[in-house]
Amino acid sequence: MTVARLAAMDVSRAARVLGEVRAAALSGRRTPLSPRPVIEQSWGRMLRGGLDPDHGSRSVLLAPEEVLRRREESALRHVLPVLRQGLLTVADVARHIMVVTDAEGRVLWREGSAAVLRKADGLGLEEGADWREDVVGTNGVGTTVVVRRPVQVFAGEHFVRSHTSWTCAGAPVTDPRDGRLLGVVDISGPLETMHPATLAWVDSVAKLAEARLRELHLTSLERLRAEAAPALARVGGRAVVVDRDGWTAAVTGLPYSPRVGLPSALSAGRRWLPALGLCTVEPLGDGWLVRAADQPPPGAARIVLDLTRARHWTVTVSGQAGSWSRELSPRHAELLYLLALHRTGRSAAGLAADLFGDPSRTVTVRAEMSRVRRYLGAFLQHRPYRFCEEAEVEVLLPEDPFALLPHSTAPAVIGSRTSPLTP
Numbered sequence: 001m002t003v004a005r006l007a008a009m010d011v012s013r014a015a016r017v018l019g020e021v022r023a024a025a026l027s028g029r030r031t032p033l034s035p036r037p038v039i040e041q042s043w044g045r046m047l048r049g050g051l052d053p054d055h056g057s058r059s060v061l062l063a064p065e066e067v068l069r070r071r072e073e074s075a076l077r078h079v080l081p082v083l084r085q086g087l088l089t090v091a092d093v094a095r096h097i098m099v100v101t102d103a104e105g106r107v108l109w110r111e112g113s114a115a116v117l118r119k120a121d122g123l124g125l126e127e128g129a130d131w132r133e134d135v136v137g138t139n140g141v142g143t144t145v146v147v148r149r150p151v152q153v154f155a156g157e158h159f160v161r162s163h164t165s166w167t168c169a170g171a172p173v174t175d176p177r178d179g180r181l182l183g184v185v186d187i188s189g190p191l192e193t194m195h196p197a198t199l200a201w202v203d204s205v206a207k208l209a210e211a212r213l214r215e216l217h218l219t220s221l222e223r224l225r226a227e228a229a230p231a232l233a234r235v236g237g238r239a240v241v242v243d244r245d246g247w248t249a250a251v252t253g254l255p256y257s258p259r260v261g262l263p264s265a266l267s268a269g270r271r272w273l274p275a276l277g278l279c280t281v282e283p284l285g286d287g288w289l290v291r292a293a294d295q296p297p298p299g300a301a302r303i304v305l306d307l308t309r310a311r312h313w314t315v316t317v318s319g320q321a322g323s324w325s326r327e328l329s330p331r332h333a334e335l336l337y338l339l340a341l342h343r344t345g346r347s348a349a350g351l352a353a354d355l356f357g358d359p360s361r362t363v364t365v366r367a368e369m370s371r372v373r374r375y376l377g378a379f380l381q382h383r384p385y386r387f388c389e390e391a392e393v394e395v396l397l398p399e400d401p402f403a404l405l406p407h408s409t410a411p412a413v414i415g416s417r418t419s420p421l422t423p
Helices: 003-008 011-026 037-049 064-073 075-087 114-123 142-147 198-234 330-341 348-356 362-379 411-418
Strands: 097-102 107-112 151-154 166-174 181-190 239-243 248-252 269-273 277-284 287-292 301-306 314-319 322-327 391-396
Touching (some): 011 037, 011 151, 075 181, 075 198, 107 114, 142 151, 142 181, 166 198, 198 287, 314 362, 330 348, 348 411
Parallel strands (some): 301 391
Antiparallel strands (some): 097 107, 151 166, 239 248, 277 287, 314 322
C-alpha cells in the first residue's frame, strides 16, 4: 500500500487497514493488501531476528555524559540550526517533534511540541535511546539506518504493537565528502500528524544540512591551504597538505588527488601510506604536512574485510610497514566484497553487472574504484580489478546471511545472502 493511497483514506480507516495487514503478515496468513516493499523487508528482518512484535525490547538509555560526548563528536552539531529552522518552525501547530540520531540510531537530540515529547517518553523515544530496528522494530530511524534512504512508517507499518499509534518519517544525513552515514533526522508524532508530503519535506531539509556540511568543509580546506602555502614553499621534493581526514588542501611535486588515505590513528613521524609509500608526517594547523620519500611500497600483506558489524564495515591492511584500518562506505564495502569473491579479477562491466544488473554502467564503477585505490594503493590492481597476488585476503561475514550488507540491492550480494559463498 502506497503512502498516497493511505492519504486518500481518513486516518482512522488507514490505521485500521494497516493493522489488519500487520496482524495477517505476522501470523503468517495472507494479507488483504501487500505492505510496501521497504516495510515487508523490514518485517522479515525482525521475524528472522526473533524480535517480539507485542513488546519489542526497550533499550537502556545512554548516560547523560555519553550523550554529551557523542554530540560533541557528531558532525551534525554543526547543522542543528539548519535542521531546527527547516523542521521546528511549525512544530507546535503541526504537533510533531524532531529527532536527530547518530549513525547507530542513538537519539542525540529531541525537540518540538511539548505535548508530543511527553507521548514520545511513553514510547521510549528519549535522548540516549537506541532506535535501531533490532531493538524497537520497523521505524523511521532504524529502518532508515539500514536502507540508507528516506523512509516513512505509519501506524500498523511499525513492527512493535506499542508504536502503531505513531507516525514517523526519517531521512539519512550523509557526509558529503565520502557518503558515510552521519545520522538520521526524523519527524515523529501521533497518527493524525501523518501527511504524504512529510517524507519529501524531511529529505529536503536533510539535503540542506548536507549542503551546509559541504560548505563548512570547503571553508576549512581554504583556511588550511592558506596556512600551508609558506610551508610548501620551503619544502623540496614531493609533499601534500591534508586535513585530519586526509582531504587535500595543497600539493607540490605530486599529481593532485582529492584525498589521501590515512590510518585511523595517524601520528607524526616516518609512516607508510598506501597512496604515497614511505613518508614523513608532520602536524600543520588542523592537518598534516606529508612529505613523500622515494621508497617502494611493501609487497606481501594481509587484508581483512570485516562485514560482521552492520554500518561499520572496515578493511584492515597488515604488512611489514605496520597495520592500518579504514571504515568503508556502503558502495566500497560492496565492491571489496565482490573482489574478494573474484580473486582472479573482475572487469568494470562485470562489476557493473554484479552491482546494478547492468554491465553498461562502467563509468560509475570506474569512478568508485578510483576512490578505493586512493587508500588501498598498490594492494589493488586493475585491468581487471583485483587484489594484488601477494596479498592474503580474508572476509569476515555476519552469522546471519541476511545481515550481509543489508542496505545492498546489488544482484550479486542478494544472491550471496540466499546462497552464501566463502571468498
